[in-house]
Amino acid sequence: MMLKAVIFDLDGVITDTAHLHFLAWRSVAEEIGITIDEDFNAELKGISRMESLKRILRHGGKEDAFSDKQCLALAGKKNARYVQSLASLTEASMLPGIRELLADIRAAKVKTGLASVSLNAPGILHALGIASAFDFCADASRIICSKPDPEIFLAACEGLNVRPEEAIGIEDAAAGVEAINAAGMLSVGIGPGLERAAMQLCSTRELTWNRLTDFWTSRTVSIRNS
Known part of the structure; x- marks a missing residue:
């Protein structure tokens, strides 16, 4: 089976805005009246804005202290600062x-997709100068x-017109790796604590096109021979 697409998460894979998220949420x-630290912020990796707010409120014992309208306002304030x-x-x-x-993937005529829950993802790609990639x-x-x-990885596959089993997903969060696996894609995890990834790398420095293609070939051969 040919590799037809590589689908990326954004934060922690393409760029690292985790600290900017932390400062805004803090x-x-x-x-x-809620105090959070960077250890707690790490638990919000890959989680949507409203779900992050729910976890922060739960952490501070204020889960039922705000109406839906107030929660939307709090989330909006965080996003404006971010x-x-x-x-x-x-x-x-x-x-x-x-x-x-990204250049090597393009040269190989393999499709690239983004599966980020960040509503700011398009703006971030433009700021990085890689929207066209x-x-x-x-x-x-x-x-x-x-x-x-x-859901978001399946949406990316659908948008690229590829089947999940024809794609690799790359994530830096445990929730993201689980999502890739659940979609039926081959998962690559960047960073520690991602044992459920089919391939785990320490950093993006190790994330090369040769390594991805070797990994894909070895896995597909293994599946064919099993």
């Missing part, structure tokens, strides 16, 4: 090796179920 949380901070992103903000990998970006605003549900 400032909003402080205003409502979007403002994105002005600091440049083409140099991409993680090591990603620009080269992606054939399809799943629309996070149309996704009902957050990762680990596979």
